[in-house]
Amino acid sequence: MASExxxxxxxxxxxxVATYNAVMGLTKWGSLAIATAVLALVLWFCTPAxxxxxxxxxxxxxxxxxxxxxxxxxxxx
Numbered sequence: 001m002a003s004e005x006x007x008x009x010x011x012x013x014x015x016x017v018a019t020y021n022a023v024m025g026l027t028k029w030g031s032l033a034i035a036t037a038v039l040a041l042v043l044w045f046c047t048p049a050x051x052x053x054x055x056x057x058x059x060x061x062x063x064x065x066x067x068x069x070x071x072x073x074x075x076x077x
Contacts, residue, residue, distance in 0.1 A: 032065040 036058050043054030 028069050032062070032069060036062045036065070 039061055040054045040058035043049045043057060044051050
């Protein structure tokens with residue numbers, strides 16, 4: 001019977017962990033990229049701020065986002 005061959009906790013899950021970490025990383029950094037692009041484009045085209053008025057706040061959000069979202073070396077659960 002197949003259920004007798006299964007032993008809980010003995011399966012190698014390195015591939016699943018790597019896939020999960022990749023998806024979470026792409027989600028995190030992709031969200032930052034989209035938020036930065038939307039902010040820059042909205043300020044550029046929908047306000048009288050112009051290109052520079054949209055670029056400077058978008059770069060500020062990008063720098064703050066990179067600082068907040070980067071992987072912490074000593075942090076962890």
